[in-house]
Amino acid sequence: MATTAGRGILALIVAGGLLVLGAASALLVDPFARTPMVVDATTEWLARILLLFGVGWIVVGAVAARTRLVRRPGAAAARASWIASTRPWRAAESSLGLLPLDRWLMIVVPAGVLVATRVVQTPRDGLWGAALAVVGWLFFAIVVRLLLGKRSPWPIIAAVGGALVLRCVVALAVISVSGPEGIWPALWAMPVVRVLYLALAFALLAWVFVVAGWSLRPQxxxxxxxxxxxxGMGIAYALPAATIAVVGAGDALRSWNEQIGVLPWDLARFTGGRDGDIPAELVIGAAVAGAVVTIIGILLALPQRSRERSTL
Structure with a gap:
């Protein structure tokens, strides 16, 4: 019990630290994010439908963790995702004994919510923004799977999937009130609201990778x-390097921003990304930083014996 309480306190401290870092980043971004994007009524309603689905998945998982609802088809998958994303030290435990249907749902539901959210966030790009997001997370999944070897991938699938749904729910909640008659444009005019939203968005992105690492610690x-x-985080951020070579710096920056989903949609337009005013060196520098993080991560993730042999 003491260990569980200690881990819970540590998780709260980590989450608080991520929010503080997110707030600091938000203060840097805020001057470029003063104008919100207003979506059309159709997009707004699509976001509301997706929001209900995402919230329903989270609620089912939270309730199933404490009731007999877990016996219902699909409830065990929602429960595993909820527990693993909020208490990642229990990810391995939560993913034990799952039926094939539940395992498929742990993949399909978060992936579907992510793709649908990206389509709603970037309606002008069609499926391009969603495809880039999927490619980024596929790279993350491939790197993690290779480094895991023969060990079970289900703990990290549950943790990352649940955290992604949490991120999407926050984004969808904003889009669902961003229509022509929505209240979000008025709220976005308040500096406190902008900073809080940006801080939460940054923190939730970082939390995805925190739970990924934490869920793998027992293994x-x-x-x-x-x-x-x-x-995994490094390869997800290094992906824009290839995009730059294909579509150019302006479109690459916009797509990268929409892929990771940290900043308000269409932020690149306000910073000059859509007009090609952003120097390619900035995006390339971010991609190089991602590559460096990837290399460091791989070196740390290699088994000790393999590392020793490589030095001989």
Whole structure:
């Protein structure tokens, strides 16, 4: 009990630290994010439908964690995702004994919510923004799977999937009130609201990788779990390097922003990204930083014996 309480306190401290870092980042971004994007009524209603689905998935998971609802089809998957994303040290435990249907749902539901959210966030790009988001997370999944080897991937699938749904719910909640008659444009005019939203968005993105590493600690140990999380995060951020070579700096920056979903949609337009005013060096620098993080993560994630042999 004491260990569980200690882990819970540590999780709260980490979450608080991420919010503080998110607030600091938000203060830097805020001057470029003063104008919100207003979506059309159709997009607004689509966001509301997706929001109900995402909230329903979270509620079912939270309720199933404490009631007999877990016996219902699909409830065990929602329960595993909820527990693993909010208490990642229990990810392995929560993913034990799942039926094939539940395992498929742990993949399909978060992936579907992510793709649908990206389509709603970037209606002008069609499926391009969603495709880039999927590619980024596929790279993350491939790196993690290779580094896991023969170990079970379900703990990290549950943790990352649940955290992604939480991120999407926050984004959808905003889009659902951003229509022609929505209240979000008025709220966005308040500096406090802008900073709080940006801080939460940054924190939720970072939390995805925190739970990824934390969920793997029982399987890999602290060092290797941290390495897997860093490697996955690095490859997800290094992906824009290839995009720059294909579509150019302006479109690459916009797509990268929409892929990771940290900043308010259409922020690139306000910072000059849509007009090609952003120097390519800035995006390339971010991609290089992602590559460096990936290399560091892989080195940490390698088994100790493999690392020793490589030095001989």
């Amino acid at each position: 890999l140990g602290r060092r290797r779990a941290t390495g897997v999380a860093l490697a």
